[in-house]
Amino acid sequence: MRHSLFIRIVKACEANSNYFKQRRNAAGVMGFSAFQKISAAMRVIAYGIPADYTDEYLRIGEDTTSESVRRFARLIIKLFGPTYLRAPNEDDTKRLMEINEKRGRPGMLGSLDWTLNDINVLQRSPLFAKLANGEAPTYNYKVMNNEYTMGYYLADGIYPDWATFVKFVKDPQDRTEAKFAKAQGRSSQGH
Structure with a gap:
């Protein structure tokens, strides 16, 4: 995740929830910062680690991490759900395809590699579901004199054929x- 995106998320959480604002406790000691609580929550969500694993890295106990995960998930859905957590519409998909075409990858919807997490996320993706069912918006493009009308995901060997x-x-x-491998940005030694 880009640092600027992380900062944006932290600032939004701080601005919309007292839980994520750093405060002094009854003894006058500063509590956990939004950065600590959100980092812990993101680690649990992204890597599927148990809440007590964040204690070693972030010095936050299991109870605080668990509460941070609950509050963070609800707040992200409330703040960003209507914009980022909805099924993509035809305009969204076309915009994505145009961006990737400018990057030299016409027809590419995304890139998936190396993690089973991607497969789990992909199975829940409304964009992929539409694509797999042949319902994705038509987007005409040409690669090596072959014409295509539907997007694709660049993937590694663990994905189905x-x-x-x-x-x-x-x-x-x-x-x-x-030439294709070079366009993918991969070397034969890299994977």
Whole structure:
């Protein structure tokens, strides 16, 4: 996550919840900061670690981490849900495709690699569900003189062999594969 995005999230949480504002306790000692509570919550959510694991890294106990996760999740849904946690519409999908086309990857909806977490998230993705069911918005593009009408995800070998996944080329065998691997930004040693 970009630092600027993390700061934006922390500031929004602080501004909309007293729980995330750092305060002094009855003994006059400063409590946990929004940065600590949100970092703990994000680690639990992103990595699926138990709440008591954050004590070692962030010096926050299990109870505080658990409460931070609950409050953080509710607050993120309230603050960002209507904009970022909704199913993408046709305009969103086209905008995403246009951005990736400018990056030299026409038709790409996203890039997935190395984690089973991506597969779990992907299975819950409204965008992917529409794409898998052939309901995604039409987006015409051409790659190597082949015309396509539906987007794809750039993925590695753990993903199923579906038309919506274009796999990374690990060990290019000819000039065409080498060119494709280079366009993917992958080297044969990298994966």
